[in-house]
Amino acid sequence: MRKLNTTPKHDGFYMPAEFEEHDGTYMIWPERTDNWRYGAKYAQHVFVQIAAVIGKYENTTMLVNSSQYKNARAVLPEYVRVLEMSNNDAWARDTGATFVKNNAGELRGIDWEFNAWGGLQNGLYFPWDKDSQIAQKMCELEYADVYHVDNFVLEGGAIHVDGNGSVMATEACLLDEGRNPHLDKETVEQILQKYLNVEKVIWLKHGIHLDETNEHIDNICCFVKPGVVTLAWTDDTNDPQYQFSKDCYDILSSITDSKGRKLNIHKIHIPSPVIISKEESCGVDSVSGTKPRAAGDRLAASYINYYVCNGAVIVPAFNDPMDGQAKETLKDLYPDRDIIQIYSREILLGGGNIHCITQQVPKREIT
């Protein structure tokens, strides 16, 4: 694994869209008891469910701390690969490598700086030393050379590309003071352009209300294909989410993508507010320095945090009347894929959802 000092754009590499073909998926096993209730056992069951489903569509690898190796290996199906990799938490989207490839089908990885969504300023736990090594280690597993991006903090969930010259991101996240306070918007844009090899950065202002990632794009808006997006929505004008989503809609309606296309926007209604129960809160260790999970807190529930793998879309369910509508909309938008909905409240309780815990490896060409 070589460490590269150039940029993907310079070398003719770009980030393929998630909906393009994959070689496989990485996930990371949840374990920390100050984030996942009751020893992470409930969350682990849901991670098993999700890995078991994705593993039927493509190679799926679960990365796990050595302390949990035997348990993870025992409870995951044989067809899910289980490998040791030290980690602080289970967010493969955010700590994993962002993979890029070139037209010859070669694979490389980007290792952004990771600071637990805000570092000492407003990060969610401390330390994050193991998480910050995951992207590089993932590249080694894949025999992929790696671009280290020094002095630029970014998580995979903070960007969505269409594989065709455009990336989406939120200002709330990328310009937050916990990430890159030394950089202005223009510089951030240039870095994204050079590393993702895109021409256009589509800036939304906000993501999902109370999203602890500082409103990652991957919870609010997603490219279905170039020129087509899904957007988290609510008609309830009293919900703070209304203004957030409305702003997004207005921006998305008014701009064009890198190829000059107007965007086709599909609204997907969020579920009714999802609130942490007392029983749920009680199962989480209280550790100073880690974001508490307090009873009564609203969670950033959104169907947009779905994962697109080969042949399927894996979609959160909340046991909410909106579940079915989300599924129907996605069925229409992804007609060639199975739409599989998984009740994922346990992941939401930990601060994310299905997209946040998955990371795709784009399909290589075999030479």
Added chain:
Amino acid sequence: MRKLNTTPKHDGFYMPAEFEEHDGTYMIWPERTDNWRYGAKYAQHVFVQIAAVIGKYENTTMLVNSSQYKNARAVLPEYVRVLEMSNNDAWARDTGATFVKNNAGELRGIDWEFNAWGGLQNGLYFPWDKDSQIAQKMCELEYADVYHVDNFVLEGGAIHVDGNGSVMATEACLLDEGRNPHLDKETVEQILQKYLNVEKVIWLKHGIHLDETNEHIDNICCFVKPGVVTLAWTDDTNDPQYQFSKDCYDILSSITDSKGRKLNIHKIHIPSPVIISKEESCGVDSVSGTKPRAAGDRLAASYINYYVCNGAVIVPAFNDPMDGQAKETLKDLYPDRDIIQIYSREILLGGGNIHCITQQVPKREIT
């Protein structure tokens, strides 16, 4: 990774010889301070040297405990892959998978039971829980299904195959009371035949004098190709090794291999006795339950513990007058490979040599 309940022989898989083409090599990073002197730093330097050389000939992966990941990654060359894998010590030959393949070029692994060369009876350290998981984990890395061999203890260094129907082993090791006291010689032979898919087991009585593995075959005798072997030798009739080597020679001269061939035997003289110095002994932590490294103890030095990779043979050197002769003999026997000698006293101080710390992955066919 499926766990298979059949045997390689049943499924048409066999163990290729080490001299056949490889996909790559695994090694494990030395760390335990009760075996490797002065915090294992000297040994680590030699492991770096060896990995750096092998890595020039084929894909080389260093497996490392998370505690040493950063150091190993920093001191190994970029072209050596470094992956986390929990381990108790650094003997990839003995704890790694024994890989088998079929005529279609598919790869599978054998996971023998491992008990630290003798278990609670006469093993070399306790516990060995992490080591006993390495073979399976190596198979997962390789996407290889795995044969678990229950109730049969064996290490990779205890066998040498010619890839053509024959395996060699020593009675001193395979019939030692610390391995499989419940099995007689005939049953052991049947197990080897079923798992390695060989017809003939060539039994030598002894290996190298004082070899703490109970005299592994891979320190005394090696197949150069079918019908041709190298044998550790001494002309000093006062050295206890003389009778050991003489017995091997007599057996090897009198038998035929699985294909009815007489064996062509090439003697390689051992170096003068290699003795642990006081300074060396002083650098090793004293831990009850781990074999001590006492000043004055003789080590099981032999050139036969060489490793054959694609295009090269990596051979121990001892700064002994015999070094050159060993190299010349191997040059004649492996005319198409580079013969690279590495001063490996540090590995010997830990109880093995270059062959003991390497494990090949046979070449797959790409389908």
